[in-house]
Amino acid sequence: DAKTTQPNSMESNEEEPVHLPCNHSTISGTDYIHWYRQLPSQGPEYVIHGLTSNVNNRMASLAIAEDRKSSTLILHRATLRDAAVYYCILRREGGTSYGKLTFGQGTILTVHP
């Protein structure tokens, strides 16, 4: 599986935008970029995913570089509830992977009031 690289930690202030980077230089054409987050003492939860185009949903935006070797998860206005570990994951479509997810170490986001 192609690997992702994320900063170990980031900090933000409440109500400010947060840009969480992810590098995936060995991404293949059939790899989707998925983001999950894990709030304290909870299981991971899906945030957003994309293939080539930028994506928006109610939780966040995903900006994907033109060469797809990097992406950025954008939280437009961070709240204290957004403090979590954010995982950037490449998920291969098709074959026998059945949507298998491989989690890395993620980025610990701290949000200051």
Place this chain on the structure above:
Amino acid sequence: DAGVIQSPRHEVTEMGQEVTLRCKPISGHNSLFWYRQTMMRGLELLIYFNNNVPIDDSGMPEDRFSAKMPNASFSTLKIQPSEPRDSAVYFCASTRAYLQNNEQFFGPGTRLTVL
């Protein structure tokens, strides 16, 4: 929908004892995943099922671990005999396979402590 249900939420046992963790996936989901999370190793996929059939168990650490999915609404992960190094949080997740999004829904986890 109640989401993915796991039981027990906490389990404390002694080394050598058998431990059984249970999972009820979201109704209608046909893929189920078991993960283990520790500080040292992070989140690891242990095994996953599709339509109740084990597809990939390469993440199962050793023969002491076994998982079953007798029907679409129930799965178990068993550790026999348990060891202190098995202490971790075990998550179950489910999804509908073959959908383009294929978002996985995780349960709240079972925190296992083996003394």
